[in-house]
Amino acid sequence: xxxxxxALAVTLAGLTWSAQAQQITGAGATFPAPIYAKWGEAAKxxxxxxxxxxxxxxxxxxxxxxxxxxxxxxxxAPMAVDRMEKANLHxxxxxxxxxxxxxxxxxxxxxxxxxxxxxxxxxxxxxITKWNDPRIQEMNKGITLxxxxxxxxxxADGSGTTYVFASYLSAVDPTWxxxxxxxxxxxxxxxxxxxxxxxxxxxxxxxxxxxxYVEFAYAKQNNLATAAIRNKAGSFVVPxxxxxxxxxxxxxxxxxxxxxVDLIDQAGEKSWPIVSATFILLPKDPKDPARSANVMKxxxxxxxxGDALATGLDYVPLPAAVKTAVRGSWTAEIxxxxxxxxx
Amino acid sequence: xxxxxxxxxxxxxxxxDRIFAGLATTSGVFxxxxxxxxxxxxxxxxxxxxxxxxxFFLVDAEWDPVQELFGALVPVYGTIVTSILxxxxxxxxxxxxxxxxxxxxxxxxxxxxxxxxELLAAVPSIIYGMWGFFVIVPIMAKVVQPWAIDTxxxxxxIGFLFAGPPFGTGILTAALILAVxxxxxxxxxxxxxxxxxPPVYKESAYGLGCTTWEVMxxxxxxxxxxSVVGGIMLGLxxxxxxxxxxxxxxxxxxxxxxxxxxxxxxxxxxxxxxFPESEADSLKMSSLLALGFILFVISFIVLxxxxxxxxxRTKA
Numbered sequence: 001x002x003x004x005x006x007a008l009a010v011t012l013a014g015l016t017w018s019a020q021a022q023q024i025t026g027a028g029a030t031f032p033a034p035i036y037a038k039w040g041e042a043a044k045x046x047x048x049x050x051x052x053x054x055x056x057x058x059x060x061x062x063x064x065x066x067x068x069x070x071x072x073x074x075x076x077a078p079m080a081v082d083r084m085e086k087a088n089l090h091x092x093x094x095x096x097x098x099x100x101x102x103x104x105x106x107x108x109x110x111x112x113x114x115x116x117x118x119x120x121x122x123x124x125x126x127x128i129t130k131w132n133d134p135r136i137q138e139m140n141k142g143i144t145l146x147x148x149x150x151x152x153x154x155x156a157d158g159s160g161t162t163y164v165f166a167s168y169l170s171a172v173d174p175t176w177x178x179x180x181x182x183x184x185x186x187x188x189x190x191x192x193x194x195x196x197x198x199x200x201x202x203x204x205x206x207x208x209x210x211x212x213y214v215e216f217a218y219a220k221q222n223n224l225a226t227a228a229i230r231n232k233a234g235s236f237v238v239p240x241x242x243x244x245x246x247x248x249x250x251x252x253x254x255x256x257x258x259x260x261v262d263l264i265d266q267a268g269e270k271s272w273p274i275v276s277a278t279f280i281l282l283p284k285d286p287k288d289p290a291r292s293a294n295v296m297k298x299x300x301x302x303x304x305x306g307d308a309l310a311t312g313l314d315y316v317p318l319p320a321a322v323k324t325a326v327r328g329s330w331t332a333e334i335x336x337x338x339x340x341x342x343x
Numbered sequence: 344x345x346x347x348x349x350x351x352x353x354x355x356x357x358x359x360d361r362i363f364a365g366l367a368t369t370s371g372v373f374x375x376x377x378x379x380x381x382x383x384x385x386x387x388x389x390x391x392x393x394x395x396x397x398x399f400f401l402v403d404a405e406w407d408p409v410q411e412l413f414g415a416l417v418p419v420y421g422t423i424v425t426s427i428l429x430x431x432x433x434x435x436x437x438x439x440x441x442x443x444x445x446x447x448x449x450x451x452x453x454x455x456x457x458x459x460x461e462l463l464a465a466v467p468s469i470i471y472g473m474w475g476f477f478v479i480v481p482i483m484a485k486v487v488q489p490w491a492i493d494t495x496x497x498x499x500x501i502g503f504l505f506a507g508p509p510f511g512t513g514i515l516t517a518a519l520i521l522a523v524x525x526x527x528x529x530x531x532x533x534x535x536x537x538x539x540x541p542p543v544y545k546e547s548a549y550g551l552g553c554t555t556w557e558v559m560x561x562x563x564x565x566x567x568x569x570s571v572v573g574g575i576m577l578g579l580x581x582x583x584x585x586x587x588x589x590x591x592x593x594x595x596x597x598x599x600x601x602x603x604x605x606x607x608x609x610x611x612x613x614x615x616x617x618f619p620e621s622e623a624d625s626l627k628m629s630s631l632l633a634l635g636f637i638l639f640v641i642s643f644i645v646l647x648x649x650x651x652x653x654x655x656r657t658k659a
Contacts, residue, residue, distance in 0.1 A: 030619075057619030083622075147582075149508050156595030158408075158620025181409035184620040192510055192606040193595030195616065206481055207510060 024294045027054040028061015031088045031160050031215065032278045035095055036074070038309050039302045046305065049298050053171060058160055058184065065089060065281045071291045073281035076160020077184065078260035084169075088284045090333040092326040093277035094299060096248055096316040097215055099165050100239040100274070102201065102224040105131055109225060111238040114139050116230040117172030117273065119263070123211060124152050124169065125176070126190035131209060146209075153203045153212035156193025158184040162277040164264070165213045171265045172273075213274075216244070217314035231273045232265050243272035244316040250340030251318035253322050259329075275316065282334060288335035296330050298343045364505035382639065395626060400633065406597040406613075413630035415637055417597045422512070422638070425589065426582040428518035428603075433526045434575055440526070441533035445563075446555055458535065464527035472591035475520040480592055484511025488604050507602040510594060515603040517593040519586060525578035532574030532653070536567040543588030573652030580646045583639065586611035610638040 033055035036037055058075040065073025066087040081090055093141070095340050096289075101120060119135060122128045128135065132145040155162045166182035171204045194203040197218040204210035205224065216239055217222030219226050225280075228236040250268040251261050263275040280299065286292035303326075307317040331341045390415060393400060403414025440460060444453055488509035496505040507513075540563050548558045564571070586609075594606020595616060614631050621628040 058622045059622045063623040099401065125630060151510060156590075157616040158618075160620075184411045185408045185596065185617060187405075187407040191596075192512065193616075195590055195595065199591075202476070203510075203512075206484065 008269055022048060022294055023050050023052055024072070024276050024291060024298060025052045025054075025070045026061075026072040026074055026280075026295070027064045027070045028281075029058045029160055029278055030055040030078045031076050031097060032074060032095055032315070034217075035306075035310055035313050035315050036057050038313060039298070039306050042306070042309060043298055043301050047297060047301050049294055049301075051298060057158070057235065059158070062281065065283070068283060068287065071282075072277065072295045075281060076276070076278050077163045078279055081258065081260075083099070083196060083279070084258065089281045090284050091260065091279050091281050091327065092299075092329060093259050093261075093318055094280050094302070095310050096244070096263065096275055096277045096318060097217075097314075098239060098244045098247075098272055098275045098316060099161055099168070099213050100216050100219045101227045102204050102212050102214055104204050104208060104225065105128075105148070106208055108143060108145070110223075111226055111228050111315065112140075112143055113225075114225045114230070114236050115227050117168065120229070121169045121173035121176045123150055123190060124154070124191060125179075135254070148209045150210045150211050151207045152188075152191030153194055153200050153210055154191050155185070155200055155213075157195050159196075160184065160276075160278065161197065161213070162186065164274060167262075167276075168264050168274045213239050215314075220314055229273055231271050232267050233269050233271070235269055237270060237272050239272055239313075241311060241316065243270050245319075246270035246276050247272050247275040248316060248322075249319050253325065257287070259322075259326065265286065277318070284333055284335065286334065286336065286342060289342045292334060293342050296334075300327065308328050360401060382636075385632055385636040385639055389629055389636045391629040392633040395629075400630075401637070404597075404599055408617075408627055411626050413627065415610075415630075415634055416632060417599055418610040418613045419637060420599055421593065422641070424484055424607070425514055425517045425521055425593070425609060426579055427524060428515065429521035429582045430579055431574060432518060432522035433529055433578060434521070435531035437526050437533055437578075440530040441537055442559060444530075444534050444560065445537040457531075460527045460530050460534075462527075463523075464531065468524065468585060468588045471524055472521055472619070473587035475516065475588060476591040479516060479519065480511035482511075482564040483513075483516050484509050492604070503601050504603050507600070507604045509604065510606065511620045512592050512594040512606060513602075513604045514593065514600070514607050516609070517589050517609075520592055521582045522587050524585060524588060525582050528581055529574050532577060533567075533571055536570035536574065537563055538568050539570075569652045573593040573649045576645050576649030576652065580642050580649060583642050583645060584611055585609075586615050590615055610634045614638075 026138065033053065036053045040053065044050055055120070058077060061073040061075050062079055062083075064070045066083075066089070079089065079120060084091060084135050101115065105113065115136070116139070119139070129150055130147060131150055137145055140274070151203050163182060163184045164179065166186050167298060170177040170182045178188065194200045197214045200212045200214050201218050201222050201224055204212040205222070214224070218224070219239070225238050228238045231237050246268050247263055247266040250266040250271050251263050253259070253261050256262070259277075259279070261277065265273045266275070282292055282295060303318070303323040330343050334342045336342050346556060396403065396413065400413070401415050401419070404412045404416040405412045406417060407413075444457055448456060488511065491505045492507070492509060496502050519624075544562050544566065545558055548562050553561070588607050590612040593609060593612060595607055595608055595612060596606035596608075614634055617627065618631055621631060
């Protein structure tokens, strides 16, 4: 009897203790999954919030938050406005990332090759097929390019990376915009597909003459040769945290609806042209306001203390002004059943 | 006292029987319901795509997510071509294995080789995919394809089969990996059916002075023909639905290529690749479900034929 009471007490104590580490659940984009995991780990000690994030893809994340099966959804591409309004969701960015162009040309080292946007598009159009094409050679007078076929590689799986990259090609090349367009997967005129960032990286590495696009982190961690790209201002920029941040600070965040700011091909001498934000989706009318409040508490913590972790994983932190604007939007947009702001 | 125990034991046994029978029936019916639910689920999910594109869906080579134009031709073509090519490679090898194991191998070697073949069947497909991507693809890209393009590619009439840049991936590489994956299934079935031939037939033939090959050709094969074809169909069924290993090595391109080295796509791999980033209720999602339905129907037909042919033979 005595033993049973003790056991019960211990169990109850255990239950209340574990309830104190509050769970927040999220699902969606795979691209920010590593930083969300890192933030989740660090935030658990600091805030007592335990993040359970499932990287099921942006499409899945949107569906889950529309159905309200998770506390927040995550999406690389901004959600379609009519769908978001119909589902009564609030959207804001969490962190940014950059896409870089990788090449495998024997004898050419990283950032040695210079390209502009139309040339990148024309390679994927199949209009430029050899590395010693006069247009490429013209732009790269200092280096001897081999008479070798270009082997374009793209993401075969639907992905936010493809959306960002195809948006860039649409922005710089009218033919691309008219014939192909931008989406999480597109109808590539030429080349071959590989699965995931690592698949593209490995295929380009294995194929002499290979050409592809990956998230910056994959290029950096695998020591892949990247290409310098001519930006809107006309200067050649190499991928680095500095050029990524420059693009973010030049963007027009204030006038972007739902924070769906276009970071592609920004003006500015130092701006890297292929940068994008990844988004979080929260219900504007949460059934359980405490859980939504916890999500905001978590993001607030990440905004305040997560920048170093983000840059450590080659993500680009948001500019301070944007963070302030997002915090303000929470109070204005997300209301509990009583009509009062949740946070 | 004793009697009471026995009685109550009997009553319990009665109840136990009924509960067990109920549970077993439920399990049996559950399988049927599940199968039906999957077919209906795929058909209903794919209905918007069939409505939007009609029968044209089956013969349209377009796959353009931006314009929302979808057709099944490229993945269906890729699925069938890779599977057939895989059979062309696998069947002679599997026949050799089965023939060796039943007729030629010394007794002490039969078990280890037989077990090795069965173990091959247990290797997870992702392992074959990784092995294909990291071992076979570089060999194809650096040795096999450049050689074939320079020699066979120059031959008139068949040259187009060996054209294109040597990526290493493509239809032929996918077929090779598939062949390795289905060999154990076909070989194991063939060995088992070869062993069902009554020894007296074979012994009679040997007694008449037949060679091993003549016994195989005139006694074993005719006796087991239907079951052998059934085993091949079983392998085909597996090849049609294989996803991971193929995705790694096929090149994942929605274009029909006449070259064996050209990239392609299969139904299973396009569904695996595109599904996570498809929005619910979109035409793309529906097209993927419709593709799943088509694959289901193809595999169902193939497996039904295999079941029919593998039925234990009844003496007329």
